[in-house]
Amino acid sequence: MQSNKYLPSLSLLIFLALWQGVASYLHSNTLPTPQVVAVVFWQAIVSGQLPFHLGMTLLRLVVSFSISMLLGCAIGIALGRNKALNAFFDNWLVIFLNVPALVTIILCYVWFGLVEPAAILAVVINKLPNVIVTIREGTRSLDTDLMDMARCYHFSKTKTIRHVILPQLQPFLMGATRSGLALIWKIILVVELLGRSNGMGYQLHLFFQMFDVASILAYTIAFVAVIQLIECFILKPLDKKALRWRR
Template structure:
């Protein structure tokens, strides 16, 4: 039997689709195709193969940029939270990184490194990295010192201290960094593709924009939403519930 929250979610979706269809029917405009038309377009792009290949190319960039941003961001954030001298060193750069517009970083990466794949991935990772570092730094600062003292007194080896004392306290912060990071990376990857790549969802959306093909734009957006929901429900939520099981 479905629970109340699931009912609510389906009910909202139904109302949303219904309102969309009604609005499209009333307006009768190319600029607002109805959901049925968008689904038909989605199917067409799927059958043609362009949708799947574009999503896979974008997904690959997202995964690479995400891994780079999380890897370096966690390392820098951890060191900043743990050692005040590192915090002082990187704090100014971090504030700058947080506030420089994504577009500036993308343009500079393309200008300096050329219109190549590595520049595209680096631009996305650089945009995301400061946010991860700040989140992890706050997590490290909030770590329970009394529990750390246990590891220190009992001379627990560093690898075990990191895994069993530090990490479990950092999980909520790492999950927050991953979630916010993923949403930001999706958005930036599309801009990067629009500006300097010849494949991927961003490039395709740029092409559709030139032809004012709103139906295809919405079809691609729908496919994208599906991918995001899949990652959230298959990967992030189960992972989060597993890591924070002890809280219940």
């Protein structure tokens, strides 16, 4: 089983080798070699272009992600605990779940203009229904024995949420976070492409017009790297911390 440790690095190397092989064989501007992409990547970092645009996109990500998670948890818990509320809002949820992302983005820009709040709102509207549905499922599966215990010992509302409800929702929260990040990344790029003058989406749009594939690939790598960093340094430790009480 010793060799398992090296398999991830080996697979990465083979991926790079394949890319190199195909690129040298085609010898075309539309598929630059890894080497060319690496040089472009480095130049984009040194010039400050890539950090700036990546930073703008990350800022929008953080803001829209926080808003949709907080709102989504509050609404999801409320719907999961209250049958009447759920019966009323269920249809709304289905409507919002099924409106295509592009439609909400266009409508937000048409109604509110090409401004930052409209961009954030478009992302939030796309993400919110997913969070609500996930957290609602989690809330429905809460352990009634523990809820009764909390009531019997007169736990306050905040105490109940913090010590009884949230720990049980933890797997659902992590699920919503992971799927949310993936979804928001993709939507933000479209939002930027359609109506913002900075950010990754805006840059990619420029590169597309110039057929600058090397830059597109360099930005993509930055993108993937950021997501991996978030996974390794934020989500994985959170997972580990949440599971420390298990046998």
